[in-house]
Amino acid sequence: MSNPLPDMEKPDVIFCIGTNMTEAHPVAATRLKKALARGAKMIVADPRRIGLSEMADLYLPLRVGSDAALLLAMAHVIAREGLVNEAFVADRTTEAEAFLAHVEEFTPEWASEITGLPPADIEAAALLYGRADRGAIFYTLGITEHVCGVDNVQSLCNLALMTGNIGREGTGINPMRGQNNIQGAGDCGAIPNNYPGFQPVTDPANQAKFEQAWGRRVELEKGITKVKALDLAGTEIRAMIIDGENTVVSDPDREHCEHALKSLDHLVVIDIFLTETAELADVVLPATSWAETDGTCTNTDRRIQRLRAAVPPAGDARPDWWIVSQIAKRLGAPGFDYERAADVFDELCRVSTTYHGVNWAKVSAAGANYHWPVPFDGHPGTPRLHEDGFINGRGVFKQIRYRDPAEVVDDDYPVWLTTGRRLETYHTRTQTGRSAGIDYLAPHEVLEVNPGDVEDWGLRDGGFARMASRRGEVVVQVKATTRSPRGTVFASFSYNDVPVNILTGAGYDPVTDTAELKVCPVRLEPHEGPPRPGAGDVAAD
Amino acid sequence: MAQDTKGPTLVLDGEEVAFTPGETIYQVAERHRREIPTLCYDDRLEPFGGCRLCIVSVEGGRNPVASCTTRAEAGQRVTTKGGALEMHRRVLLEMVASEQRDVDVDPLSGYASQELSTLVDRYDARTGRFAGAGSGASRPDDPNPFILRDYENCISCYRCVRVCAEQEGDYAISVKNRGFDTQITVEFDGILKDSACTFCGQCVQTCPTGALADLKALAHRAREGETEKTRTICPYCGVGCSVDVLTRGDRVVGIHPAMDGPANEGALCVKGQFAFDFVHHPDRLTTPLIRDDHGHLVPASWDEALDKAAAGLLEAVNEHGRHSVYAVASGRAPNEAAYTMQKLVRAGLGTSYIDNCSRA
Ligand code: SF4
Numbered sequence: 025m026s027n028p029l030p031d032m033e034k035p036d037v038i039f040c041i042g043t044n045m046t047e048a049h050p051v052a053a054t055r056l057k058k059a060l061a062r063g064a065k066m067i068v069a070d071p072r073r074i075g076l077s078e079m080a081d082l083y084l085p086l087r088v089g090s091d092a093a094l095l096l097a098m099a100h101v102i103a104r105e106g107l108v109n110e111a112f113v114a115d116r117t118t119e120a121e122a123f124l125a126h127v128e129e130f131t132p133e134w135a136s137e138i139t140g141l142p143p144a145d146i147e148a149a150a151l152l153y154g155r156a157d158r159g160a161i162f163y164t165l166g167i168t169e170h171v172c173g174v175d176n177v178q179s180l181c182n183l184a185l186m187t188g189n190i191g192r193e194g195t196g197i198n199p200m201r202g203q204n205n206i207q208g209a210g211d212c213g214a215i216p217n218n219y220p221g222f223q224p225v226t227d228p229a230n231q232a233k234f235e236q237a238w239g240r241r242v243e244l245e246k247g248i249t250k251v252k253a254l255d256l257a258g259t260e261i262r263a264m265i266i267d268g269e270n271t272v273v274s275d276p277d278r279e280h281c282e283h284a285l286k287s288l289d290h291l292v293v294i295d296i297f298l299t300e301t302a303e304l305a306d307v308v309l310p311a312t313s314w315a316e317t318d319g320t321c322t323n324t325d326r327r328i329q330r331l332r333a334a335v336p337p338a339g340d341a342r343p344d345w346w347i348v349s350q351i352a353k354r355l356g357a358p359g360f361d362y363e364r365a366a367d368v369f370d371e372l373c374r375v376s377t378t379y380h381g382v383n384w385a386k387v388s389a390a391g392a393n394y395h396w397p398v399p400f401d402g403h404p405g406t407p408r409l410h411e412d413g414f415i416n417g418r419g420v421f422k423q424i425r426y427r428d429p430a431e432v433v434d435d436d437y438p439v440w441l442t443t444g445r446r447l448e449t450y451h452t453r454t455q456t457g458r459s460a461g462i463d464y465l466a467p468h469e470v471l472e473v474n475p476g477d478v479e480d481w482g483l484r485d486g487g488f489a490r491m492a493s494r495r496g497e498v499v500v501q502v503k504a505t506t507r508s509p510r511g512t513v514f515a516s517f518s519y520n521d522v523p524v525n526i527l528t529g530a531g532y533d534p535v536t537d538t539a540e541l542k543v544c545p546v547r548l549e550p551h552e553g554p555p556r557p558g559a560g561d562v563a564a565d
Numbered sequence: 566m567a568q569d570t571k572g573p574t575l576v577l578d579g580e581e582v583a584f585t586p587g588e589t590i591y592q593v594a595e596r597h598r599r600e601i602p603t604l605c606y607d608d609r610l611e612p613f614g615g616c617r618l619c620i621v622s623v624e625g626g627r628n629p630v631a632s633c634t635t636r637a638e639a640g641q642r643v644t645t646k647g648g649a650l651e652m653h654r655r656v657l658l659e660m661v662a663s664e665q666r667d668v669d670v671d672p673l674s675g676y677a678s679q680e681l682s683t684l685v686d687r688y689d690a691r692t693g694r695f696a697g698a699g700s701g702a703s704r705p706d707d708p709n710p711f712i713l714r715d716y717e718n719c720i721s722c723y724r725c726v727r728v729c730a731e732q733e734g735d736y737a738i739s740v741k742n743r744g745f746d747t748q749i750t751v752e753f754d755g756i757l758k759d760s761a762c763t764f765c766g767q768c769v770q771t772c773p774t775g776a777l778a779d780l781k782a783l784a785h786r787a788r789e790g791e792t793e794k795t796r797t798i799c800p801y802c803g804v805g806c807s808v809d810v811l812t813r814g815d816r817v818v819g820i821h822p823a824m825d826g827p828a829n830e831g832a833l834c835v836k837g838q839f840a841f842d843f844v845h846h847p848d849r850l851t852t853p854l855i856r857d858d859h860g861h862l863v864p865a866s867w868d869e870a871l872d873k874a875a876a877g878l879l880e881a882v883n884e885h886g887r888h889s890v891y892a893v894a895s896g897r898a899p900n901e902a903a904y905t906m907q908k909l910v911r912a913g914l915g916t917s918y919i920d921n922c923s924r925a
């Protein structure tokens with residue numbers, strides 16, 4: 025997030041797109057509710073009538089995967105109505121002229137054809153955001169999990185740049201990160217292109233720096249993404265080590281993924297449960313879980329926070345860093361003689377640019393409150409990004425064009441399936457599925473279908489449906505609900521017995537390789553009787 | 566003039582103290598370490614002024630006023646303690662305590678659950694003088710596994726209703742009737758699951774009497790040992806709420822939201838509040854496993870397993886080159902896990918063949 029969580033209470037116009045915040049980030053959503061109670065206005069764009077849409081002043085039920093069209097037309101209206109923040113654009117951005125010329129053709133009428141939204145609503149959204157004094161954008165995977173994920177994010181940046189809604193309290197572009205330490209994993213360099221602190225591996229200066237720090241030759245070439253690696257499994261990729269990820273259930277195109285992992289010569293999995301992924305491994309190494317682990321993690325507003333062990337490890341489980349270090353030593357790598365988590369974190373801070381000004385003692389102190397970047401010792405941290413300028417000089421407008429999803433509905437697969445999370449379950453339920461009481465709220469997966477469609481398609485509320493895509497099929501219980509619009513259905517990927525990710529994975533963003541989990545054309549037919557006994561069991565039981 | 570430069574002041578128990586316009590007398594007094602008792606007060610909520618335990622006297626006023634709802638004013642002379650005030654508070658407490666079936670409440674009930682019993686002890690108000698009256702009937706028929714709804718212990722401070730509306734924004738519960746007939750209720754007198762309730766647990770944590778209580782924590786009531794608290798971060802989403810993990814012996818028995826947690830300021834969701842017991846689930850992996858010659862995963866020692874893990878990676882490197890090994894770091898494990906994993910790949914194998922789970 026460009027802005028800190030408390031800023032969520034400060035905007036006068038909130039624009040939420042592709043985020044089901046009341047379910048996926050409920051505590052953050054309470055801050056938006058406070059802003060609304062204070063009088064802020066809210067625009068919510070989402071194909072489904074989610075909790076946030078009920079609180080919105082303007083709800084835009086756009087067709088799945090049509091976000092870029094909506095955003096282009098909003099930029100068009102903002103430009104046409106003279107709502108561009110000229111001073112900000114002149115001082116802080118480049119390529120505005122070309123961009124403003126580019127959006128001239130994208131009228132609300134044009135976007136209406138693609139999104140299914142009335143032109144007047146698109147117009148109203150643009151005016152509301154464009155006239156805001158403090159306009160803040162919030163998004164989640166509903167923006168990124170598309171073949172055009174990068175374009176979508178870039179389109180949101182364009183809107184913020186043209187209106188100057190960045191670098192101030194209550195504004196910003198705020199992606200809400202899904203997992204407790206997904207931000208931290210990237211910060212620490214667990215990505216193919218960057219060292220810790222987002223220092224590009226392709227920069228020779230960084231190569232020299234890390235060779236010096238680690239005493240080993242490091243490569244100047246960036247690596248490949250996990251998506252590519254799975255494609256190459258069994259051919260170029262022969263061995264994998266996976267920490268704490270139930271790849272088989274969480275990743276798109278499950279058949280392909282399972283096949284990929286099975287075709288490896290060697291698979292090492294570190295986890296706290298014997299997940300579906302761990303079951304495929306040659307070696308499974310038990311990690312300490314949350315509440316058993318000392319360490320640090322970094323949340324969605326870039327705050328570096330301490331984790332403290334409260335109970336001893338289960339059985340012979342060990343911390344992940346210890347396990348990885350033991351393997352590294354056996355590979356002959358030097359520099360893995362850590363005795364405690366603090367040693368690892370302090371080394372991370374020394375080599376990182378963004379964490380450089382903190383260390384274990386500082387983040388452990390009572391009241392510690394460090395948002396990265398913390399570039400040097402004594403720096404207070406940076407709750408709000410871009411206050412005094414952009415890191416790379418100027419904000420660059422990008423000329424985006426709308427692109428269709430990888431697959432679109434047709435006669436064979438006439439229904440849009442979109443996937444996501446639910447409040448009570450988390451990811452593949454390895455944890456929530458094993459916590460007492462959660463089943464009372466969410467005992468099994470359901471497919472949310474508009475009541476009109478339930479009838480038209482010969483389905484039954486509470487009955488079962490067979491849902492097929494070009495990649496496979498699942499059987500799932502039907503729930504009639506107006507949360508789903510006509511022609512679009514929703515399911516989460518949390519339940520192993522309804523492995524929705526068998527269906528998904530038609531395409532990937534060409535830049536990030538992020539899978540298009542949010543859009544998948546499917547076909548639905550009634551199915552008699554439950555799918556199979558034991559439905560509702562936790563994954564891996 | 567002096568006042569212009571130092572801002573407004575008032576006199577608190579004879580001492581001149583500064584305040585910021587808009588502050589209540591209670592806030593000023595609390596900053597100066599006066600121990601004014603409160604029951605319906607939660608500093609995150611709009612002051613309510615219902616219990617009147619926080620009364621103070623202001624010179625010139627006929628009756629004592631509730632300090633939590635009275636704004637500080639320049640030149641006020643405020644007294645926070647003294648015989649008459651203490652007497653008044655004691656009587657109020659005796660009335661409140663009489664609404665209560667149990668004055669002794671298990672601390673596992675919730676974060677604020679000891680507030681009433683602590684005050685009753687402080688004022689020695691266990692008399693049963695007003696015995697017989699009570700607010701509300703309990704709801705043993707609500708089968709939810711998280712929240713005990715024992716309104717026999719309710720004192721009508723409305724903190725639950727207010728936290729649900731003002732903090733959580735769910736408006737799931739409300740107040741029916743007034744006086745001794747007061748009842749905290751949900752829509753249509755139903756059960757929580759059928760209401761707007763999201764089981765965030767905030768009402769449980771602000772309840773000062775244990776009328777609303779944490780059923781999952783209370784299940785450990787009989788467990789040996791002192792309850793200890795460890796400050797850490799919730800293991801679920803990226804908001805990063807601060808929590809205090811409650812433990813007895815080697816067992817996690819409950820969660821308190823950290824009221825001073827910068828991301829959450831006392832809030833949690835159903836997962837952070839109640840989905841903690843996976844830590845002790847019998848399915849936990851407690852020993853390394855390796856695949857034997859028959860294709861079964863069997864327990865192994867750490868040395869055996871680590872040797873085998875490393876040997877397989879080395880074999881791939883030796884036979885197919887270093888670009889044949891790939892690592893995936895966790896978005897759930899701490900920074901130290903991600904850092905060591907990318908260092909293993911970069912310094913150990915000399916590639917950048919690493920990713921995390923953010924693409925799916
Ligand atoms: S658990 Fe949360 S949502 Fe439910 S009644 Fe209590 S405060 Fe409201």
Ligand code: SF4
Pocket residue numbers: 049050051052799800801802803804805806829832833834835836837838
């Ligand atoms: S308590 Fe809920 S909102 Fe807070 S970090 Fe945990 S999962 Fe996220």
Ligand code: FES
Pocket residue numbers: 602603604605606613614615616617618619620631632633634
């Ligand atoms: S605390 Fe002030 S009236 Fe209850």
